[in-house]
Amino acid sequence: MKAAVTLRESQLGALFRAFIEVDHNLVVRTAGPFFASRQTEVVPGVQLAELFSLRHDREDNKTYSPKRVIGEMADTPERLELFCKSKNIRLAGIVFSIEGGFLLALNIVPEDFIIEDQGLTISDFSQIDSSVPALTLIGMQRALLAEARQAAIDLAKAQADAVELLDRTERIGRYIVHDLTNYLSIIRLNVANLARSGGSAETSRSAIEAATRHVSDLVISLERLTGHRDVEVQPIAVDHTIRANLAFLEASLPPDFTLNFIGSVPQAAVRVGRTELIIMLTNVIVDARGAMADGGAITITTFRSAHGPAVRLGERGEWVVIKIIHDGPGIDPAAVPNLHDPEPVIWPDSPDFVLRAVQTWARAAGGDARVTSMPGAGTDICIHLPICNDAEVPDHAAASIVGLAPPRTGAMARVLVVEDEIHALDAIVEILRMEGYAATPASNAAQALEALAAAEFDILLTDVIMPETSGVDLAHAVEARHPRIGIVLMSGYFPDESLLQPHWRMLRKPLDLSLLMQTLAAAHAAQAPVRSA
Amino acid sequence: MYGMAHRALRQMMVDRLGPAVWARIERETSTGPADLISLCVYDDSKTLALISASATHLGLPVDEALRDFGRYWVRYAELSSFGPIMDFTGQDLVTFINNLDRMHRSVVLAMPDARVPSFTLLDETDGRLLVRYRSDRTGLETFVIGLLEGLMDRLGEAGEVGVASREGNAIDFAIRLDRN
Ligand code: HEM
Numbered sequence: 001m002k003a004a005v006t007l008r009e010s011q012l013g014a015l016f017r018a019f020i021e022v023d024h025n026l027v028v029r030t031a032g033p034f035f036a037s038r039q040t041e042v043v044p045g046v047q048l049a050e051l052f053s054l055r056h057d058r059e060d061n062k063t064y065s066p067k068r069v070i071g072e073m074a075d076t077p078e079r080l081e082l083f084c085k086s087k088n089i090r091l092a093g094i095v096f097s098i099e100g101g102f103l104l105a106l107n108i109v110p111e112d113f114i115i116e117d118q119g120l121t122i123s124d125f126s127q128i129d130s131s132v133p134a135l136t137l138i139g140m141q142r143a144l145l146a147e148a149r150q151a152a153i154d155l156a157k158a159q160a161d162a163v164e165l166l167d168r169t170e171r172i173g174r175y176i177v178h179d180l181t182n183y184l185s186i187i188r189l190n191v192a193n194l195a196r197s198g199g200s201a202e203t204s205r206s207a208i209e210a211a212t213r214h215v216s217d218l219v220i221s222l223e224r225l226t227g228h229r230d231v232e233v234q235p236i237a238v239d240h241t242i243r244a245n246l247a248f249l250e251a252s253l254p255p256d257f258t259l260n261f262i263g264s265v266p267q268a269a270v271r272v273g274r275t276e277l278i279i280m281l282t283n284v285i286v287d288a289r290g291a292m293a294d295g296g297a298i299t300i301t302t303f304r305s306a307h308g309p310a311v312r313l314g315e316r317g318e319w320v321v322i323k324i325i326h327d328g329p330g331i332d333p334a335a336v337p338n339l340h341d342p343e344p345v346i347w348p349d350s351p352d353f354v355l356r357a358v359q360t361w362a363r364a365a366g367g368d369a370r371v372t373s374m375p376g377a378g379t380d381i382c383i384h385l386p387i388c389n390d391a392e393v394p395d396h397a398a399a400s401i402v403g404l405a406p407p408r409t410g411a412m413a414r415v416l417v418v419e420d421e422i423h424a425l426d427a428i429v430e431i432l433r434m435e436g437y438a439a440t441p442a443s444n445a446a447q448a449l450e451a452l453a454a455a456e457f458d459i460l461l462t463d464v465i466m467p468e469t470s471g472v473d474l475a476h477a478v479e480a481r482h483p484r485i486g487i488v489l490m491s492g493y494f495p496d497e498s499l500l501q502p503h504w505r506m507l508r509k510p511l512d513l514s515l516l517m518q519t520l521a522a523a524h525a526a527q528a529p530v531r532s533a
Numbered sequence: 534m535y536g537m538a539h540r541a542l543r544q545m546m547v548d549r550l551g552p553a554v555w556a557r558i559e560r561e562t563s564t565g566p567a568d569l570i571s572l573c574v575y576d577d578s579k580t581l582a583l584i585s586a587s588a589t590h591l592g593l594p595v596d597e598a599l600r601d602f603g604r605y606w607v608r609y610a611e612l613s614s615f616g617p618i619m620d621f622t623g624q625d626l627v628t629f630i631n632n633l634d635r636m637h638r639s640v641v642l643a644m645p646d647a648r649v650p651s652f653t654l655l656d657e658t659d660g661r662l663l664v665r666y667r668s669d670r671t672g673l674e675t676f677v678i679g680l681l682e683g684l685m686d687r688l689g690e691a692g693e694v695g696v697a698s699r700e701g702n703a704i705d706f707a708i709r710l711d712r713n
Contacts, residue, residue, distance in 0.1 A: 115621045122622055122632035136618060136639035140572065143614035147540075147571055 015126050016105040018091050022048055023101040026067055034108060034124050041086070052082040052091075070095055070102055080104065088118070115139050181492030184510035189427035192513050235271050235388045238302055238320050239263030244497070245278045247506055247519070249285055255514040256295030259285070265302045268320045270385040272365045274497065280358050281324070284381055287355070288326040291379065298326045309368035309384040319367065322383040358383065413524045414438045414455070418448045418462035418474065419490075428461070428511075435517060445469030445477075452478060457485060459523050463509075464491035472499050486523035534580040535647055537571040539564070541609040542602060546587050558586045574646040577670065596675040603679020607687055619687075626688045626708075630654050630664055650677075655705065662708040663697060674704055681706060 012019055012032070019032040026048040035042040041051055049066050073080055074097040082091045082104075093106035108124055108131075115135045125132050242249075242261055250259045270277075281300065288298055305319045358381070359369040367384040374380075415437045419425040425441050432439035440455070442448040444466060451457075460478050462471040469477075472495060475487045479501070487501070492509040500506070503526075505519050546555045559565065562582045568575060588598035611619050622636045623629030630652055637649035650668035657663075666677050674696065681694045685708070692710040699705075 116617045120621065121624060121628060122635050123628055127635075132635055133639040133642055135621065136636060137643055139615075139618045139621065140640060140643060143618070144572060146614035151566070 012103075012105075015128075016093060016107055017124055017126050017129075018106040018108055019093075020048070020104045020106060021098065021101060022070075022104065024067075026070065026102075029101065032106075037123070038119075051086075052084060055081040055083070070104075074102055080106075081109075082106065110135055113138050177492055181509040188510050188513070189424070189431060192431060235269035236274050236277070237266070237269050238277075238322065238385070239266050239268075241274055241277060242281065242300060242302070242322075244502075245506075247508075247515075249278070249281055250515065253285060253289055253298070254295065254512065257289065257292070258297045260297065260299040262299065262301045265304050265320050268302075268304060268318075268387050270320055270365070271388045272361075272385060276361060280361055280383070281322075284324050284355075284358060288324070288379070292326060296327045298324065300324050304387070305384070308386075309370060309382075311363070311368045312366075312384070312386075315386075318387040318389075319384045320387055322385070323380060324383075325378060325380045327378040355381065412436065412438055413458045413520065414440070415459045415461050415520065416440050416442060416448055416451055416457040418442045418445065418460070418466070418471065420444055420463060420466040424463075431513065432520075437520065445471075445474040448474060449477070452482065457482075458527060459486040459488060459520060461488045461490065461520065464489050464493065464495055475501075475504065484527060486527050488519055488523050534575060534577055535571065535644065536569050536573045536575065537610075537615070538580055538606070539569050539575070539583060540571060540613075541606045542583055542587060543569065544609055545602060545605040546590070550590055554590050558583065558590060561586050572644055574644055599673070600675040600679035600682075603676045603681075604683040604686070605679075607680060607683030611687060624688070626662070626685060626690050626710075627654065627657060629684060629688060630662070660692075660710050660712055662710070664706045664708060665703055666706060667703045669702060671702075677704070677706065681708060685710075 007015075009030075017032055018034040020035075020042065021029040021031075023029055028042060028044050028046045028048060030044065031040075031042045054066050054069060070080070073095045075095070077094065080093060080095055084090070088111055090109040090111060091104075091106040092109045093104060096103040096105060107126060107129060108120065110120065110131055111118060113131075113135060115138075120135075122132050243263060246259070246261055253259055285298055292298075301323045303321050303323070305321050308315050308317065308319050355369065355371050362369040362383050362385065366386045369381065369383045372380050372382070415432055417425060417428050417432065417439050419428060419441075420443055422443060425443055429439040429441045440451055440457070442451050445468065448460070448462070460475060462474055464471040466474075471489055471491070475489060478485060479487060487504040488507060489495070489500070489504060490507045490509050490511060495506075505523055507516060507519055543555055546558060562579075564579075564583060568579060584598060584602065585595055587602075588595045591598055591601075593601070607619075610616070618636065618640075622632045631654055633652045634649075637651075641647040641649050648669055650666055650670075653665045653667075655663040655665050664681070678694045678696075685692060685694075690710050690712075692708060695707050695709075697705040697707040
């Protein structure tokens, strides 16, 4: 056949990178740049059928001799495909008859369009072969998938790191709170000692007092920071919770204060953290104490209301109102409107700092907190919390005004004092002895158990957080062996209530001396002749 | 420039100075995960800010940091999931340079905002290659030197890259190869 167009060999190679010229017996005469650029077996003199198997577009499934097939395909548009017998390479194209043989005008067909490990490069494809962009783009797509996967792994790791960091911060924060509380106890108790020994060192006394106040503030903010927060918020009975923690709340007040509680919602439950509720009330009480230079009375009341707070106008439901009233001079009224400013700048020493925190908390729980100041006459703080109806609330005794047992002297009660902080232990033991108690020190649970094996005690007064065995575990162990002993726990924390026995007494650290005496006296007085454990 | 450059820079800085320094660079330049998507094209000012901040932390002039980055980039592309595309572009220096434009042209089919350069092999004698680089960007001369050095390293060549001439938006680089 006469060629209509004459191709130069270089152009032939540019168009058909894997062309092969064979004679009529299919012996290779020349091969294109794809073969020339690498070591292949496609060299002149080799029989084509030894290197490749053959496929063409006929559908009759019969095997034909390559010679016959190629001869028949010559100068038709039929597609010829050759498979390399030794490598995973496929060639495709059409057949021309040329002088003395055939021109197989072939290009490479990439296997599954994967470029990995095929040993192919861009120049194996003709300039117009769309395999190049296809292969490149598929390669990019794979790279992006790998990148997305890596990004997801990085993200998960970052999240895990963040959680771990938070955990660590929280743990460290708790240690700090614990240590600070201990130091605070030491200071307090020594202040009391100083006062007892004649009241001469008045300057150091007030200096220590000031330090106590600062550390106290620090502890409160750290507590807030480390979030003694219940993760899963179960409904809690408001009255019961407040009543169960009244001694705790009372411990944040000096002796010239009285704290009263009038609860009238024995059945109402709200969905807030138990600890949070107590911390918020403590904050409010501590704040009130600051405003009441000469002592006074703080009263907490609870009642039901069908009216929500102003910010929840129109929301249906029932509300528990917790009202804290004190007869101090009232907070600066100028600070009150500030509470209605949606995004105020808050400084820890601004007068509304604590109230703001209470408000944020109450709003997050679906309620609100509001302050009414009556300058000169006092302040009242109303916390609205939505009642949750789906909760089952245990039926507790009717509301009552709870006071503490009147103070009594030691009357030679035998107290085993367990405290891992040695200075605090010394101070407590010394004070108890001065108050007429027979106090025995132990600096850990093991020592305490030894002492108990050797002698009898009326009261176990133990710190809660101690290395190895906690005060709570110790109390359980002691009570199992000595059911008559009175148990008093001291902690800067508010321990998990489920771990405590209802008849145990709790003292909040830093210890308030008069409350310590009252509590020990009450524990001694209440000692049941026989308590079934 | 595209996010792949930012990712490569991040990797280089993390390798050299650790993750904390990179975190600081991200803060200094207000960079976040959204600026590190390989095939997203970002304003060149973003890339420049990242490079200058990195240069400062490395204690290098920007041009030198760019050259280091060019060298690093080739290694990064090879080791990252873009390795197969690098292999596909060429296994020897001459083939690679000859195929670079086809590779870039294919890549940017999916990235309409990208502006890729052009590399032409003008002359090839046994020990010397003359490569013309054309781009509508300026200031990347030392980056390209670093890239070519990185490529030589990757493809088993040793030698030196220098600027032979500059004209308009084209720079001719002379690569002297040590072939014994
Ligand atoms: C997998 C490998 C590669 C990919 C996917 C790739 C892709 C790209 C893309 C998309 C751009 C455009 C950036 C923009 O405008 O935002 C670009 C620019 C550039 N590429 Fe590549 N490239 C690769 C490898 C290389 C290599 C090995 C060199 C070495 C010489 C190189 C030299 C350059 C240069 C110098 C620019 C800067 C653009 C300019 O001068 O205007 N690239 N590349």
